Amino acid sequence: MADKKLLARGNRSQKTEDRSQKRPGKKVLSVAEKKLLARVVGYYQHSFTEDQRGLDYLKNRGITTNQTFTDFGVGFVNGSLKNILPDDPAVIKTLKTLGILNAKGNEIFYNCVVFPIYDTDGAIVNLYGRNIDPAHGVSHLYLAGSRSGLVNRQAVPRSASIILTESIIDAIALYDQGFTNVIPAYGVNGVTEDHLVLFNSAVTEVYLCFDSDQAGKDGAAQAAEQLRKKGITVYTIELPDKDITIYFNRHTPEEFEQLLKAANPASVEQSDSLNKRKQTLYQQEEHGFTVGYATRQYQVKGIQRGDTQLKATIKVSEDVASSKPFELTTIDLYSSRSRHWFAKLCADLFAEPEALIKEDLAKLLQLVEQWRPEKQEQQHTEISAGDKELALSFLKSDDIFAALLTDFDTLGVTGEKINKLVGYLAATSRKLAEPLSVLIQSRSAAGKSTLQDAIVSLIPDEEYIKYTRVTDQALFYKEEDSLVHKILAIEEAEGMGGAAYSIRTIQSAKKITVAATGKDANGRMKTEEYTVNGPVCVMITTTATEIDQETASRFIFLTIDESAAMTGAIHQRQREAETLAGLIREKKQHTVTRKHHAVQRMLKPLAVVNPYAEYLSYPSHSLRARRDHKKYLGLIRAVAFLHQYQREIQTVEVDGTPVEYIEVTLTDIETANRLANVVLGQSMDELVKPSRTLLSKIYEMVKEQAEQNNAPIDEIFFTRRMIREYTGWSDWQVRAHIKQLEEMEYIGVRTSSRGKEYSYILTYQGQGEEHQERCYLNLTSVAQIETLINREDEALPRG
Numbered sequence: 001m002a003d004k005k006l007l008a009r010g011n012r013s014q015k016t017e018d019r020s021q022k023r024p025g026k027k028v029l030s031v032a033e034k035k036l037l038a039r040v041v042g043y044y045q046h047s048f049t050e051d052q053r054g055l056d057y058l059k060n061r062g063i064t065t066n067q068t069f070t071d072f073g074v075g076f077v078n079g080s081l082k083n084i085l086p087d088d089p090a091v092i093k094t095l096k097t098l099g100i101l102n103a104k105g106n107e108i109f110y111n112c113v114v115f116p117i118y119d120t121d122g123a124i125v126n127l128y129g130r131n132i133d134p135a136h137g138v139s140h141l142y143l144a145g146s147r148s149g150l151v152n153r154q155a156v157p158r159s160a161s162i163i164l165t166e167s168i169i170d171a172i173a174l175y176d177q178g179f180t181n182v183i184p185a186y187g188v189n190g191v192t193e194d195h196l197v198l199f200n201s202a203v204t205e206v207y208l209c210f211d212s213d214q215a216g217k218d219g220a221a222q223a224a225e226q227l228r229k230k231g232i233t234v235y236t237i238e239l240p241d242k243d244i245t246i247y248f249n250r251h252t253p254e255e256f257e258q259l260l261k262a263a264n265p266a267s268v269e270q271s272d273s274l275n276k277r278k279q280t281l282y283q284q285e286e287h288g289f290t291v292g293y294a295t296r297q298y299q300v301k302g303i304q305r306g307d308t309q310l311k312a313t314i315k316v317s318e319d320v321a322s323s324k325p326f327e328l329t330t331i332d333l334y335s336s337r338s339r340h341w342f343a344k345l346c347a348d349l350f351a352e353p354e355a356l357i358k359e360d361l362a363k364l365l366q367l368v369e370q371w372r373p374e375k376q377e378q379q380h381t382e383i384s385a386g387d388k389e390l391a392l393s394f395l396k397s398d399d400i401f402a403a404l405l406t407d408f409d410t411l412g413v414t415g416e417k418i419n420k421l422v423g424y425l426a427a428t429s430r431k432l433a434e435p436l437s438v439l440i441q442s443r444s445a446a447g448k449s450t451l452q453d454a455i456v457s458l459i460p461d462e463e464y465i466k467y468t469r470v471t472d473q474a475l476f477y478k479e480e481d482s483l484v485h486k487i488l489a490i491e492e493a494e495g496m497g498g499a500a501y502s503i504r505t506i507q508s509a510k511k512i513t514v515a516a517t518g519k520d521a522n523g524r525m526k527t528e529e530y531t532v533n534g535p536v537c538v539m540i541t542t543t544a545t546e547i548d549q550e551t552a553s554r555f556i557f558l559t560i561d562e563s564a565a566m567t568g569a570i571h572q573r574q575r576e577a578e579t580l581a582g583l584i585r586e587k588k589q590h591t592v593t594r595k596h597h598a599v600q601r602m603l604k605p606l607a608v609v610n611p612y613a614e615y616l617s618y619p620s621h622s623l624r625a626r627r628d629h630k631k632y633l634g635l636i637r638a639v640a641f642l643h644q645y646q647r648e649i650q651t652v653e654v655d656g657t658p659v660e661y662i663e664v665t666l667t668d669i670e671t672a673n674r675l676a677n678v679v680l681g682q683s684m685d686e687l688v689k690p691s692r693t694l695l696s697k698i699y700e701m702v703k704e705q706a707e708q709n710n711a712p713i714d715e716i717f718f719t720r721r722m723i724r725e726y727t728g729w730s731d732w733q734v735r736a737h738i739k740q741l742e743e744m745e746y747i748g749v750r751t752s753s754r755g756k757e758y759s760y761i762l763t764y765q766g767q768g769e770e771h772q773e774r775c776y777l778n779l780t781s782v783a784q785i786e787t788l789i790n791r792e793d794e795a796l797p798r799g
Contacts, residue, residue: 033098034123036091040100041116041124043084044075044109051078054113057132061173061245067355068176072151073116077109077129099127099144109141115168117149125149128168140167140187147186150194155181161267162203163237166190166210166219170244174209177253178277185210188219191226205233207263212239235263277359288312289371290320293360296350302330303368305477305516310334312368316346325349333365369528372479381460383598390591391598395645401671407592410585413454414573415566416447418678419558423455423539425638425675426556430463430485430537431605432641436634437507437538439493439547442560443690443733447570448541449491451560455539456489458596464489472498475506476514476530483536485605493542493551500551503538507554510534543736553627556635556679559689564728606644607661608637612669615785619778628680632779635680636672640664670782677779691740694727695764698747701726702762717750717759 029037048054048069054076058069068074082105085091095101102108112129119125126149129141151168152175159181165171171184183198185191188210199206206227210216224234237259241247247256260267281292288301299320302313310333317326327345331338339361347354383391397403401421408420419440426436440448456464464487475483483506490496496503506512513531540555576582610633618629640647640662647662687695701722706713720734727734738760741747746764 029098029123029125033094034125036094037098037100037127038124040081040095041073041075041114041127043081044077044114045073046075047078047080048074048076048113051076053078053132057113057130058172061169062248063169063173063176063245065176065359067359068172071175072172075114075116077107077112077114079107079110081107097144099142111137112141115151115172117151118153119149120153130169142186147190147192148194150198151184152180152182153198155183156198156202160202160204161207162199162205163207163209164191164195164223165244166216167243170209170211173245173248174256177248177256179253179256185219185223188215189222190219191223196226196230199227199232200230203232205235205264207235207237207260207267209237209239209244211243213242216243235260235267237263277356279363286373289367291364291367293363296346296352296357296360298360298364300364300368300371303371308334310365310368314342314364316349318350333361333368339365381462381597381601383601387594387598388602390595391602392645394595394599395602395642400642407458407596408454410588410592411454411457412573412577412585412589413451414570415561416451418675419451419560420455422556422558422635422675422679423451424458425635425642426537426539427455427459427464427487428600428603428642429634429638430487430535431603432608432634432637433535434630434634434637435485435535435537436631436638437555438540438558439552439555440539440541440558440560441547441688441690442541442543443562443729443736444543446560446562448543448560451558452489452491452539452541456487457593458600459487460597460600463487463600467491470496470499470503473502473514475499475502475532476512476516478532480531481533484533485535487537487539489539491541493540493544493547496540500548504551504554506532506534506536507538549624553624556631557689558679562690562693602645603641604644604660606641606649607659608640608664609661610636610640610664612664612666612785615780615788616669617778617780632672632676632680635676636664636668639668639671643668666782666785669785673779673781687740687744687746688737690733691737694723694729694734694737695741695746697727697729698723698741698762699764713762713765715761717761719759 054074055069058064058074063069082101085095092101092105096103096105099108109127109129111133112131114127114129116124117126117128126147127141127143128151131137131139131141151171155162161181163171163174163179163182165174165182165184166188168184171182174182183195185195208220208223210220210223220236224236227234239247239259241250277293279291279293280295281290281297283290285301288299288303290297290299292298295318297317297320299315299317300312301315302311304311311330312333313328313330315326315328317324320326327349329342329345331342333339339358343354343357343361346352346357346360350357394400394403404424405417405420413420423438423440426438429435440452442448456466463485465483466489468491470490488503502512511531511533513529515527515529538555577586613633616633618632619625643665644662647665649660649662651658651660653659698718702713702716702718705716705718709716720731720738723729723734723738724731738747742749746762748761748763750759750761
């Protein structure tokens with residue numbers, strides 16, 4: 001209804017309007033007609049924002065900038081105007097007279113993208129329509145009558161150099177690329193008196209940019225003759241493509257500048273707008289970057305990515321490194337409101353149009369999305385001659401593992417021989433394609449963190465990353481290759497929380513990928529993909545009695561010796577640290593770590609081949625054994641890899657590429673068997689080591705009481721207090737581990753008549769207590785391998 005009233009008002013004075021001062025051959029619109037035409041155009045402009053078809057047509061022709069649509073007042077005719085016209089015959093008649101409606105009352109410009117054409121007073125006097133489906137209608141349309149008015153006549157006051165195109169669409173395409181000093185003709189013979197009058201006042205040179213077909217060339221020649229008669233210098237641009245819209249689908253604005261220079265070598269850049277948009281600076285920095293457009297500089301730091309946010313701290317100035325006036329704020333670039341507010345702030349600072357700043361921010365958004373911290377060049381630390389000599393003496397020693405245990409002793413780590421060796425081998429295996437991962441398990445204060453710290457201290461700083469806590473999505477947003485062949489050390493399993501899934505995945509798949517949603521410069525949701533590559537060695541400590549099997553099966557478990565004897569040995573070492581001998585050992589620790597840093601840097605990334613693999617065996621009665629078998633083979637590889645300076649480096653060519661490798665020896669297998677029987681044998685036990693230790697203590701206590709009372713073991717009841725007093729364990733420790741014994745039915749539970757006091761009965765009869773290695777893996781021994789090889793040799797035919 002409102003639209004009907006507006007259209008009606010636009011026609012009220014039509015009957016009394018003076019239509020004098022008509023130019024010969026040119027229709028002059030009355031004031032009422034101009035008002036009515038302006039209201040119709042306003043409706044078409046509204047339809048352009050509502051109906052996607054017009055926008056899609058222009059975007060397919062390479063015209064995409066919202067500011068261009070606004071500056072040219074683009075509209076779209078979808079046939080809905082007649083639905084809102086008032087029941088006023090005068091209005092209908094005027095619209096037919098103007099050429100908006102045909103005799104039947106239908107819209108002549110139906111299915112067209114339309115562009116208003118203005119007179120010298122800024123009033124709309126004509127309309128150009130471009131059919132979006134020329135197969136079903138006339139391609140080009142104007143209002144009835146002779147051609148009058150111009151498009152983008154405001155270009156002349158801004159520039160004495162004008163680009164004249166054959167059509168309005170061509171002019172808009174140039175404008176969209178930053179060449180705002182453009183005015184269109186009315187086709188090949190379309191330079192009108194309006195053009196000549198406007199140009200004669202201020203224009204000194206015109207660049208003709210007509211289509212490259214014969215008609216375009218003839219039209220350009222005619223236009224050149226008309227302009228030269230007015231004393232205007234004319235240059236003709238030779239397009240390599242049919243027209244401007246096709247040209248910009250294949251070429252850049254910078255390339256068009258070269259066409260201008262080809263036409264006139266003395267040409268300067270033809271668009272102040274292009275100059276203002278030109279990137280003049282880009283400097284990558286440690287925590288962000290600085291980018292400049294013309295005289296506007298943006299320094300971006302503190303980039304923080306989220307699923308739906310992209311925050312950054314931005315300093316804006318003509319020179320961010322100087323004391324010139326500036327703005328400094330932190331904004332969310334995915335927030336339309338934040339960008340709009342920030343654009344206003346910067347527009348005031350630079351005294352530039354807000355639209356120009358919004359273009360800067362759109363480019364800035366893309367740069368921030370693409371930005372990644374500069375990859376740290378792999379630090380090839382120079383190894384001093386002294387450190388190299390120490391490292392070689394270690395790598396070539398007759399017993400590397402004895403030397404390694406001596407070094408751990410110097411670092412102050414008491415006992416835990418097997419754990420120290422396996423932990424060091426796992427850390428070294430990070431350089432292999434299939435690294436080992438370890439989980440160090442013990443009760444609180446038993447020394448698991450001490451062991452982890454000691455192992456990591458022997459690895460160069462650039463080769464490991466250590467965290468106290470990892471949030472759920474943290475690993476997905478690390479740099480793509482930041483974990484490749486590194487150690488990821490986490491102080492407590494609880495610290496990895498929801499990140500357990502990503503840690504398990506990168507262990508197995510050697511990479512993790514996440515698809516996160518964000519917003520583009522237009523506020524639309526989009527998907528971004530982040531990938532982090534492995535392989536990586538993971539090292540975690542935990543006090544938990546139960547680890548979920550998905551996580552546990554990917555680790556070698558190392559359990560700390562919690563015996564009273566070990567506690568006494570630790571106390572002895574702590575006292576010794578206060579003596580002169582302790583002081584000397586402490587001063588030697590730096591030499592030990594320097595030596596091992598050199599060792600790790602000198603180990604070459606060689607492949608390891610096991611010629612004895614077919615003779616090996618591993619228990620196969622459980623599914624977990626499938627992963628444990630790979631750990632066993634990984635242990636053998638790691639042992640061999642550490643001995644590479646004592647092995648012949650061989651070469652094989654694969655698809656034309658030489659591959660260096662070393663071979664596993666029987667000694668490597670013997671060492672790995674000894675280690676695997678302890679650390680992998682534990683995985684065959686249904687109880688974790690601390691729970692198994694508690695069970696043994698309970699068995700000892702109950703057995704003693706049964707002997708004293710001359711009663712069977714399964715008739716002796718006991719409480720947690722009795723366990724604490726016998727073992728010296730804390731109440732928390734007993735509660736934590738007795739739960740697993742209950743669940744696995746090694747002990748039974750009985751409550752008092754009041755239902756509060758718990759007592760237990762032992763259902764376990766001490767099976768295997770006399771054997772320390774109750775989970776012996778029965779691996780193929782070196783002697784068995786040698787026997788198998790000898791049998792094969794004997795079976796060979798003798799020549």
